[in-house]
Each structure stands twice: as C-alpha cells, then as structure tokens.
Amino acid sequence: MSWIVEEEGFDPGRVTTNGNKYMLGNGAIGYRGTLEEFDKDQLTATTLAGLYDKVGDQWREPINAPNGLSTRIVCDGEPLSLLTANDATHKQTLNIRNATFARETVFLTASGNRIELRTQRFVSMERLDLIVMKVEIRCANNCDLLVHTGIDGDVWDINGPHLEQYEAAEKEGVIGISAITHELRRTVAVAEGIVTDGEFEQACLKDDKTIKRAISIKCAAGVAYGFTKFVSVRFGEDRESVSDEAFASVRSAVSVGYEEHLNRHERQWERKWEQSDVAIEGDEEAQFALRYSLYQLHIIAPTASERVSIPARGLSGQVYKGAVFWDTEMFMLPFFLHSQPEVARNLVMYRVHTLDGARRKAAEYGYRGAYYAWESQDTGDDACTLFNITDVFTNRPMRTYFRDKQVHISADAAYGIWQYYEFTGDESVLLEGGAEAILECARFFYSYSYYKDEKLRFEILDVTGPDEYHERVNNNAFTNALVAKTIEIALRTLDLLEVKHPDEYRKLMEKLDYGNDLANLIRLFDDLYVPQPEADSLVIEQFDGYSKLEDVDLASLKTRILNKNEYLGGGNGLATSTQILKQADVVLMLHLFKGRYSREVKRANWEYYEPRTEHGSSLSSCIYALVASDIGYADWAYKYFLRTATIDLTGDSKQYVGTLYIGGTHPAANGGAWMAAILGFAGVHYEDGVVRINPSLPEQWQSIAFPLRIRGQSFNVRVTRNEVFIRAEAGNRSAVTFLVDGVHELAVEPGTSETLSASGQERGDGLAG
Ligand code: BGC
Numbered sequence: 001m002s003w004i005v006e007e008e009g010f011d012p013g014r015v016t017t018n019g020n021k022y023m024l025g026n027g028a029i030g031y032r033g034t035l036e037e038f039d040k041d042q043l044t045a046t047t048l049a050g051l052y053d054k055v056g057d058q059w060r061e062p063i064n065a066p067n068g069l070s071t072r073i074v075c076d077g078e079p080l081s082l083l084t085a086n087d088a089t090h091k092q093t094l095n096i097r098n099a100t101f102a103r104e105t106v107f108l109t110a111s112g113n114r115i116e117l118r119t120q121r122f123v124s125m126e127r128l129d130l131i132v133m134k135v136e137i138r139c140a141n142n143c144d145l146l147v148h149t150g151i152d153g154d155v156w157d158i159n160g161p162h163l164e165q166y167e168a169a170e171k172e173g174v175i176g177i178s179a180i181t182h183e184l185r186r187t188v189a190v191a192e193g194i195v196t197d198g199e200f201e202q203a204c205l206k207d208d209k210t211i212k213r214a215i216s217i218k219c220a221a222g223v224a225y226g227f228t229k230f231v232s233v234r235f236g237e238d239r240e241s242v243s244d245e246a247f248a249s250v251r252s253a254v255s256v257g258y259e260e261h262l263n264r265h266e267r268q269w270e271r272k273w274e275q276s277d278v279a280i281e282g283d284e285e286a287q288f289a290l291r292y293s294l295y296q297l298h299i300i301a302p303t304a305s306e307r308v309s310i311p312a313r314g315l316s317g318q319v320y321k322g323a324v325f326w327d328t329e330m331f332m333l334p335f336f337l338h339s340q341p342e343v344a345r346n347l348v349m350y351r352v353h354t355l356d357g358a359r360r361k362a363a364e365y366g367y368r369g370a371y372y373a374w375e376s377q378d379t380g381d382d383a384c385t386l387f388n389i390t391d392v393f394t395n396r397p398m399r400t401y402f403r404d405k406q407v408h409i410s411a412d413a414a415y416g417i418w419q420y421y422e423f424t425g426d427e428s429v430l431l432e433g434g435a436e437a438i439l440e441c442a443r444f445f446y447s448y449s450y451y452k453d454e455k456l457r458f459e460i461l462d463v464t465g466p467d468e469y470h471e472r473v474n475n476n477a478f479t480n481a482l483v484a485k486t487i488e489i490a491l492r493t494l495d496l497l498e499v500k501h502p503d504e505y506r507k508l509m510e511k512l513d514y515g516n517d518l519a520n521l522i523r524l525f526d527d528l529y530v531p532q533p534e535a536d537s538l539v540i541e542q543f544d545g546y547s548k549l550e551d552v553d554l555a556s557l558k559t560r561i562l563n564k565n566e567y568l569g570g571g572n573g574l575a576t577s578t579q580i581l582k583q584a585d586v587v588l589m590l591h592l593f594k595g596r597y598s599r600e601v602k603r604a605n606w607e608y609y610e611p612r613t614e615h616g617s618s619l620s621s622c623i624y625a626l627v628a629s630d631i632g633y634a635d636w637a638y639k640y641f642l643r644t645a646t647i648d649l650t651g652d653s654k655q656y657v658g659t660l661y662i663g664g665t666h667p668a669a670n671g672g673a674w675m676a677a678i679l680g681f682a683g684v685h686y687e688d689g690v691v692r693i694n695p696s697l698p699e700q701w702q703s704i705a706f707p708l709r710i711r712g713q714s715f716n717v718r719v720t721r722n723e724v725f726i727r728a729e730a731g732n733r734s735a736v737t738f739l740v741d742g743v744h745e746l747a748v749e750p751g752t753s754e755t756l757s758a759s760g761q762e763r764g765d766g767l768a769g
Pocket residue numbers: 312325326327466468582583616617618619668
C-alpha cells in the first residue's frame with residue numbers, strides 16, 4: 001500500500017497538478033503525468049535535462065521534446081477522451097517502487113459500447129533515452145477502432161516556440177521527428193517503434209509537427225488488442241547522426257522487448273531503494289509522504305552526467321527556467337551524500353563545469369573570483385533577469401536584486417563541494433576543479449567585502465539573504481556566516497593540497513596567481529564580522545537594522561493584501577518595511593552550524609523568527625522542522641515535516657502568478673523531507689570525522705530505519721523509541737564509531753552490528769551481516 005499513488009475518477013481541475021504528481025523520469029528526461037489523449041493544453045511535457053533555448057528576449061528555458069506517447073482512440077467514429085467523455089470510469093496509479101504509471105479507463109460510447117483502455121508506461125532508468133508504453137484495448141461489442149498513435153511535436157512552451165524546422169520520417173516501420181532549437185541550433189530527435197499484438201492495417205500520417213500511425217483494428221467483442229511503443233528521445237549537434245541514433249535506439253529497444261526493459265528498469269529502482277529507502281513504523285502518512293519525496297528526487301537525479309544538476313522544479317516543465325538554484329546544494333545534496341554519493345558527485349561537479357560562467361558574472365559586476373549564477377543553466381551564465389517579477393497592479397516588470405545581490409550562492413556552491421569531500425573522502429573532485437572553484441569563490445568574497453577601519457572588521461554590505469523580501473541589506477547573519485565558512489573551506493583546501501598534493505598545489509597557485517590572495521583570505525577569516533546573539537534576548541539580528549522594522553504579526557500583514565498574487569518583497573512590497581520574512585534565514589544558519597550555538601540560543605531564535613516567517617518559499621518548512629527537532633519541539637517539528645513531505649502529493653502550492661504557470665514539483669522540499677526525518681528526527685550529524693546520532697522521534701513513530709553511506713562505508717541504522725541499532729556492511733574497510741546522544745560511543749566493526757538501549761547498555765552481536 002505504501003508504494004502506490006492512485007486516484008479514481010477524472011477531475012479536469014486536477015490535470016495540471018496531476019501532471020506533477022504522477023511524473024516519471026530518469027534524470028535525463030522528465031515525463032509529466034498526463035494521459036495519452038492529452039496535448040499541449042493539458043501541459044504534456046517531455047522535459048530534457050541540460051538543453052535550453054531562448055527566443056528573442058524572452059527567458060531561456062529547457063526544451064520540451066515532441067511527445068512520443070501521444071495516442072488517441074476513435075471507436076466507430078467517436079473519439080474517446082477523458083476530456084470530453086460524459087460517462088467514463090477512470091483510475092490512474094503511480095507505483096513509486098518501480099516507477100511505472102498505469103491507467104485503467106472505461107469509456108461508454110453513445111452507441112452503447114463499453115471500451116476498456118489500459119496503459120502502463122515507464123521512463124527507463126536503464127536506457128536513459130527510452131520511454132516505453134504498453135496499451136491494451138478491449139470492447140464489449142464488435143466495433144471498428146481507429147488508433148492514432150505517434151509523436152506530437154506541437155508542444156507546450158512557456159516562452160517558445162523553441163523548436164523549428166521539423167522533419168518527419170518513417171524508416172522500416174520506425175517513425176521519427178527531428179527539429180532544431182531556435183538559438184543554439186541543436187537537434188532534438190524523437191523516434192518511435194511499435195510492436196502490435198496482431199496484424200493490423202496501418203498508415204502513416206504526417207503534418208507540420210506530427211507524425212502518427214493510423215492503426216485500424218476490427219475489434220471482436222471481449223478480445224484484448226494491444227501494442228507496445230518504444231520511444232527514444234535524444235539531442236545533440238549533428239542532425240543526421242542524432243536522428244539516426246534515435247532510430248537505431250528504437251530498433252534495439254524493440255528487439256529487447258517490453259518485459260525485459262521493464263525488468264532492467266526495475267532492477268535499477270530496486271538498487272535505488274536499497275540505497276535510500278526509509279522505513280517508518282507507526283505512521284502510514286509520514287511513511288508514504290517521505291517515500292514519495294524520495295521518489296521525486298530519484299526521477300530527477302543526474303546519474304550519468306556531471307554537466308547537469310537538479311533544477312528548482314526538477315524536470316516537471318519549463319517553470320523557473322529549468323534553472324539550478326542554491327536549492328540543490330543546501331536542500332537536496334544531503335540526501336544524495338548520505339545515500340548515493342555518486343549522484344552527489346555529479347551535482348557538485350556541475351558547479352566545477354560552470355565555473356567560467358561564475359567568473360564571467362563576477363567580472364561583469366567588477367569583482368574578482370567566481371560569483372555563481374543565481375539561476376544557473378548549461379553554461380553557468382545567470383538566467384536570472386533584473387526584472388524577475390511582474391507587478392500585479394501595474395503589470396510592469398519589477399526590479400529585483402536576486403541576480404545582483406544574492407551573493408550567498410557562491411558560498412553555497414563552495415560549501416556543497418566541500419561537503420562532498422568531507423562525506424566521501426574523495427579528493428578527486430577537489431583535484432578535478434573543485435579546489436579551483438572553492439578558491440575562486442573565496443576570492444570573490446574578499447573582493448566583495450569591505451574593511452571598516454573604525455570597527456576594525458570586514459563587513460558584507462548590500463546583499464540579499466535567503467529571505468528575499470528584504471533586499472540589499474547589510475551584514476545578513478546567514479550570508480556572513482557562510483562567507484566565513486567559505487574562507488575556512490578555502491584555507492583547508494589549500495592546506496590539504498599543500499600537504500598531500502604539492503604539485504597540484506603549486507600549479508593551482510600559479511594558474512590562479514593566488515599568492516596575495518592567501519594573505520587576504522587569512523585577514524578576512526580573522527576579522528570578518530558575523531552577527532552574534534544579542535546579550536539579553538539571545539536573538540541574532542537577521543541583518544543590520546532588522547529589529548527596527550515594523551513588528552507586525554503575519555495575520556495583520558495579510559489583511560493588508562489587496563491582490564492574492566501581489567509580491568510581498570521588492571521596493572514597495574508589504575513585507576519589505578516589516579519584520580515578516582519569506583523563509584528560514586537565521587534559523588537556516590542555526591541548522592547549518594548547529595554545533596556552534598547553545599540550545600538556548602537556538603530556542604530564542606526559533607521562537608522569535610517562527611511567527612514572523614511567511615513560508616512563501618517551499619524551502620522554509622523543512623528548516624523549521626530540523627531546528628525544532630534539535631531543540632526538543634517535537635510537535636512543531638512534526639507539523640513542519642509533514643508540510644514539506646506532502647507538498648507534491650497535495651499540490652497545495654501556488655500554481656499561477658497572473659497568467660504565468662509557476663507550479664511544478666518541489667525538489668528542495670522533497671530533499672527537506674529527508675533532512676527533517678534523518679538529520680532531524682533520527683538526529684544523524686556527521687562533522688569532523690564523527691557520526692552523531694541524537695534521536696527525537698515524533699510521538700507516533702515507533703521506529704525509523706534507513707541505510708547510510710559515510711566516507712565510502714555503508715550502514716543500516718534503526719532507531720526505535722528506546723534503542724539505536726547500527727549494522728555495518730561486511731565490505732566496510734574499518735570500524736566506525738557512532739556517538740549516540742552525545743555520550744555513548746558505539747564502534748561498529750565491518751560485518752557486525754551494535755545496539756544501544758535506552759539504559760545506555762551496549763550490545764554487539766559480533767555476527768557477520
Ligand atoms: C526562494 C529561493 C529559491 C527559489 C527556487 C524562491 O522563491 O526564495 O530561495 O531558491 O525560489 O526554489
């Protein structure tokens with residue numbers, strides 16, 4: 001039960017939300033959970049990771065490839081579609097264990113026939129260009145069925161059209177469409193091959209952007225008729241070879257067949273769940289929501305490429321320009337680091353490959369080093385525009401400072417690279433460009449900061465922190481703390497290289513001409529101002545002057561809203577002159593540096609900022625859950641955990657701003673759900689070579705069990721209300737010591753397990769396995 005998302009009946013109002021909720025994907029392709037008879041009006045999409053296009057001066061966004069699953073059925077002249085059917089029963093399911101989507105629809109025709117339609121589809125996790133679908137039709141009475149199935153190139157675009165010069169072709173039974181992207185002239189090719197269960201009459205129909213088969217089936221009452229579609233979706237430079245590859249891929253897929261492809265796909269998924277599944281006892285809702293969140297992360301994780309990362313809306317469409325934000329490093333990376341470090345490696349290497357874009361951005365603003373794109377795409381140049389939001393009152397673009405001033409993005413990128421190194425011990429990322437990226441980020445911060453002679457300290461002025469409602473502020477505590485961390489990381493990187501890789505150290509220092517920078521970094525590290533808790537209240541001021549802003553409560557602020565879509569930040573936004581913040585800011589800092597602050601400080605700040613936070617971003621709730629767990633506010637932690645874990649199941653998030661669709665999936669919240677469960681409730685924390693476990697399970701949970709990878713060693717952990725159990729895999733290199741509740745040390749030898757009970761008693765089984 002805990003693996004199936006399902007829905008009975010058809011509600012046209014849920015078509016868009018269900019497109020997200022029932023999505024399939026494999027990190028290279030995202031296929032929205034729409035039905036076969038749908039088209040661009042229902043936002044069907046085959047989103048490609050890493051291929052972007054720009055038309056005129058509109059936003060650059062990812063490509064939506066022609067839809068290879070498009071299928072329409074006509075029964076005795078009557079089209080069958082849930083969009084027009086008066087009388088139909090419908091059920092759709094997504095099995096998140098093996099990532100398959102299925103529908104079962106029964107259409108009742110005007111002439112009294114009853115047509116059962118069943119389909120099952122998956123986006124192969126084994127062959128990343130491949131989508132496969134099986135279709136079965138059965139009629140109660142004899143009838144003539146006409147099935148139009150093929151490739152629909154008339155796609156949904158937000159700022160398109162991105163594809164042009166369509167060419168359709170049919171070769172030895174395989175049909176295909178190729179087109180060229182508007183800006184970079186890349187080829188996108190989709191080919192489709194079909195295997196039918198019987199001999200049917202077939203014709204090939206082409207028009208401007210589509211190629212279809214018209215299959216005529218003389219249906220005998222009660223007999224099942226079916227076919228399987230194999231669709232390859234590819235892109236690349238050379239039109240001819242990309243198209244040929246798509247055709248060849250389809251041919252080979254056809255020869256392998258549906259069942260075998262499904263088996264291979266399922267094996268990949270089994271492995272994913274082995275590496276990452278979290279089992280919660282005592283709470284079905286939480287169990288399901290958390291698994292579903294992990295499913296969403298798996299379908300968008302780049303398993304085979306370090307040239308792409310995960311966009312803020314995953315692969316659910318072109319929303320948010322398909323851009324990669326800090327969401328990846330700060331909200332998704334932890335899940336991959338602890339379960340699939342090879343994916344984490346791809347994510348951080350993406351920042352290495354986009355370093356030149358970050359250098360260009362720093363130079364553009366007159367700084368040295370690397371200033372990463374706030375909204376990053378293929379090259380690392382910033383896709384964020386200066387006027388990124390439209391004012392609902394004037395319909396004019398508003399000047400925002402996300403691109404210019406959210407400097408913490410460079411700290412987030414450096415932090416991500418270093419986290420990868422710390423968690424895995426894998427130095428290759430540092431040697432293959434990670435060290436260079438870190439040093440360039442540190443250099444950027446030196447060049448951005450100001451030294452105040454009268455205060456004898458460096459300050460970071462004119463920035464926007466995580467709370468986007470307050471732009472261009474001075475000494476944002478979060479930003480300053482992360483800048484300090486970046487400098488520390490840079491200094492540690494240099495130490496590591498100098499000691500362990502002296503040749504690389506020398507080459508890099510020379511290449512970057514870093515001699516003077518080293519001294520600068522040390523000065524910045526020593527003298528950087530990081531806002532501290534205020535003596536009486538223990539509250540850390542979010543930025544200089546924040547406490548002097550109007551202290552209105554959130555409910556009152558909301559009564560001032562005139563238009564439900566109005567933006568609360570920017571120059572005139574309602575929150576700008578108040579203490580209401582968009583999302584976790586100081587509280588996020590308390591999570592990241594949890595070891596540095598006392599419980600009293602964390603409590604004081606959580607209590608101060610929680611009622612003032614609007615949670616206008618899906619990145620906020622999980623952080624409040626994490627810190628709530630840390631300070632013993634279990635009920636609050638649970639409430640915020642559920643909010644973050646259910647976001648893509650309920651679809652309760654803003655879908656449109658004006659006419660602009662801003663919905664889609666929320667991978668940062670999905671990653672946040674994992675963080676709240678494992679780093680929060682189970683209390684796992686790895687830092688400076690020590691793995692800590694400080695559990696604080698929600699009341700209704702009897703236990704939580706999960707796999708854990710740390711520095712290349714694998715464990716299974718189970719935390720109950722009165723025990724912590726850890727099993728180390730036999731293949732581990734050496735014993736690892738876990739520090740439970742801050743006092744009990746559990747050293748777990750490879751191939752053995754250890755249990756610590758509430759009384760503090762330790763038991764080892766000494767057994768292999
Ligand atoms: C948030 C950012 C986030 C972006 C993409 C914005 O609403 O304020 O922190 O990076 O959405 O998810």
